[in-house]
Amino acid sequence: MTIAPSPVGCPPVACTDCHLRATQRFAPVSEGELAYIEQFRSEILAMPAGATIIPEYKLSTRLFTLYSGWAFRYKSLSDGRRQILNFLAPGDLIGLQEEFADGVTPGVEALTEVNLCVFPRDNLWPLFREYPSLGYDITWLAAREEHWVDDHLVTAGRRNAEERVAMLLMHLYRRGERAGMVQEGSIDFPFTQQHIADALGLSLVHTNKTLRRLRTLGLHRLENGRLWLLDPKALERVADYYERPQRRLPLI
Amino acid sequence: MTIAPSPVGCPPVACTDCHLRATQRFAPVSEGELAYIEQFRSEILAMPAGATIIPEYKLSTRLFTLYSGWAFRYKSLSDGRRQILNFLAPGDLIGLQEEFADGVTPGVEALTEVNLCVFPRDNLWPLFREYPSLGYDITWLAAREEHWVDDHLVTAGRRNAEERVAMLLMHLYRRGERAGMVQEGSIDFPFTQQHIADALGLSLVHTNKTLRRLRTLGLHRLENGRLWLLDPKALERVADYYERPQRRLPLI
DNA sequence: CGGTAGATTGAGAGTCCTCAAGCTCTGTGG
DNA sequence: CCACAGAGCTTGAGGACTCTCAATCTACCG
Numbered sequence: 001m002t003i004a005p006s007p008v009g010c011p012p013v014a015c016t017d018c019h020l021r022a023t024q025r026f027a028p029v030s031e032g033e034l035a036y037i038e039q040f041r042s043e044i045l046a047m048p049a050g051a052t053i054i055p056e057y058k059l060s061t062r063l064f065t066l067y068s069g070w071a072f073r074y075k076s077l078s079d080g081r082r083q084i085l086n087f088l089a090p091g092d093l094i095g096l097q098e099e100f101a102d103g104v105t106p107g108v109e110a111l112t113e114v115n116l117c118v119f120p121r122d123n124l125w126p127l128f129r130e131y132p133s134l135g136y137d138i139t140w141l142a143a144r145e146e147h148w149v150d151d152h153l154v155t156a157g158r159r160n161a162e163e164r165v166a167m168l169l170m171h172l173y174r175r176g177e178r179a180g181m182v183q184e185g186s187i188d189f190p191f192t193q194q195h196i197a198d199a200l201g202l203s204l205v206h207t208n209k210t211l212r213r214l215r216t217l218g219l220h221r222l223e224n225g226r227l228w229l230l231d232p233k234a235l236e237r238v239a240d241y242y243e244r245p246q247r248r249l250p251l252i
Numbered sequence: 253m254t255i256a257p258s259p260v261g262c263p264p265v266a267c268t269d270c271h272l273r274a275t276q277r278f279a280p281v282s283e284g285e286l287a288y289i290e291q292f293r294s295e296i297l298a299m300p301a302g303a304t305i306i307p308e309y310k311l312s313t314r315l316f317t318l319y320s321g322w323a324f325r326y327k328s329l330s331d332g333r334r335q336i337l338n339f340l341a342p343g344d345l346i347g348l349q350e351e352f353a354d355g356v357t358p359g360v361e362a363l364t365e366v367n368l369c370v371f372p373r374d375n376l377w378p379l380f381r382e383y384p385s386l387g388y389d390i391t392w393l394a395a396r397e398e399h400w401v402d403d404h405l406v407t408a409g410r411r412n413a414e415e416r417v418a419m420l421l422m423h424l425y426r427r428g429e430r431a432g433m434v435q436e437g438s439i440d441f442p443f444t445q446q447h448i449a450d451a452l453g454l455s456l457v458h459t460n461k462t463l464r465r466l467r468t469l470g471l472h473r474l475e476n477g478r479l480w481l482l483d484p485k486a487l488e489r490v491a492d493y494y495e496r497p498q499r500r501l502p503l504i
Numbered sequence: 505c506g507g508t509a510g511a512t513t514g515a516g517a518g519t520c521c522t523c524a525a526g527c528t529c530t531g532t533g534g
Numbered sequence: 535c536c537a538c539a540g541a542g543c544t545t546g547a548g549g550a551c552t553c554t555c556a557a558t559c560t561a562c563c564g
Contacts, residue, residue: 193542
């Protein structure tokens with residue numbers, strides 16, 4: 001099975017040519033805002049799958065916008081146990097918390113090959129001052145991310161294994177869908193079972209067995225790195241998790 | 253044992269007389285900012301323990317700053333299972349996420365009697381526009397809250413019962429400490445074991461047994477609604493959780 | 505003095521974990 | 535062209551951790 005690659009590759013030199021914004025999936029910006037974003041951006045960066053975008057514990061001096069690919073935020077305990085906090089899809093802002101953190105900060109890792117727009121963090125306050133609307137947008141993105149983490153906390157804290165897996169499959173599919181990744185009724189699914197286990201607070205083995213159970217029930221199909229939701233209603237019911245349509249998010 | 257009540261009671265009429273700000277535990281503000289905050293505020297509100305500050309699922313039209321007392325954010329599943337997302341202490345901003353949420357929003361409940369400063373949410377964008385520095389502060393508070401939720405997700409996802417309980421005792425003590433609640437080496441501890449269980453993703457019974465185990469080990473004392481950390485180092489070691497000193501937060 | 509909220513304890517069951525081994529697929533090098 | 539190694543997936547078995555059920559106890563209140 002051959003599937004065309006994601007429509008967006010490397011970020012263009014000018015934000016006015018941004019392929020991501022051209023998809024119309026993000027809230028519109030004024031010319032002035034767009035120009036400000038462009039001069040705010042300092043670099044364009046490509047990283048391979050598995051690369052560390054922000055090392056754990058270490059304060060980064062940069063903010064990023066994920067332009068293409070998947071990434072994830074995580075924290076580890078000292079004996080190596082790892083918890084994935086949330087997944088990052090194109091358009092997501094990376095590294096904002098670090099600006100305000102005093103202690104241990106989460107790490108961010110590229111899950112697939114990624115392209116990133118880089119912003120110097122020192123210019124965050126000037127951005128608020130000179131373009132309050134962009135500051136407001138950044139707060140919006142921060143609130144949205146916390147919303148995802150809230151949901152994952154409910155999952156890790158209160159759902160059983162079957163419910164957790166169903167929840168995450170729904171969640172990732174919907175996120176992929178909003179990012180325009182659906183092709184032939186499925187999305188590219190680069191997540192390993194280890195990623196899923198780390199995100200859900202389950203062991204790898206139990207994650208595997210739970211996935212099989214759901215597959216046997218006919219709720220989803222996971223093959224050749226692609227995910228189909230065969231019975232979204234049933235998945236929603238199992239997970240007790242219903243994603244609502246949402247406004248177009250801002251894109252910085 | 254009688255302990256003097258919290259030094260701050262009901263919020264004063266004028267923000268210039270704010271007892272919370274007078275503690276010097278918050279970042280300084282300019283006169284202009286303070287005046288803007290004061291005119292932003294629409295009400296003062298007192299609620300009894302157990303009151304619903306923001307109902308789950310329902311969009312509130314108001315923002316709050318917790319002036320005194322404890323509260324918590326939570327989400328429930330449809331069968332009643334409840335997960336506490338984080339606890340709120342004096343100075344915390346409440347209801348920001350709702351501004352940006354499209355779907356299901358968490359509820360907020362008063363854990364003790366609380367006093368609140370109320371702000372109309374419609375004026376949030378004007379605040380960003382007219383006082384970008386306050387907008388920046390609000391983003392800071394949002395990032396700080398996400399930081400707590402991140403930590404709790406690691407706890408629920410990857411720590412065992414003993415580690416979880418140790419982590420939460422540390423966390424709540426430190427928060428109380430920063431809020432100036434320490435008296436005679438202990439803080440007022442209004443949390444029930446049900447609250448702890450709901451925050452940690454444990455059952456009530458297992459929470460009880462785990463608390464007893466830690467108490468038997470001499471790590472803490474919990475009596476008459478007060479909490480002592482008898483061996484903070486050991487608690488940190490058990491929990492693999494080390495809270496760092498932090499900058500003074502902004503207060504809106 | 506009964507009623508209620510919260511804390512405590514014991515017992516048995518079940519979910520989930522760890523250990524261990526084998527499998528599939530892909531890329532590499534002889 | 536095939537052996538080999540590595541990453542990821544799969545499966546079984548036994549045990550540990552945590553849950554549910556049920557009962558008791560204490561403190562506080564009307």
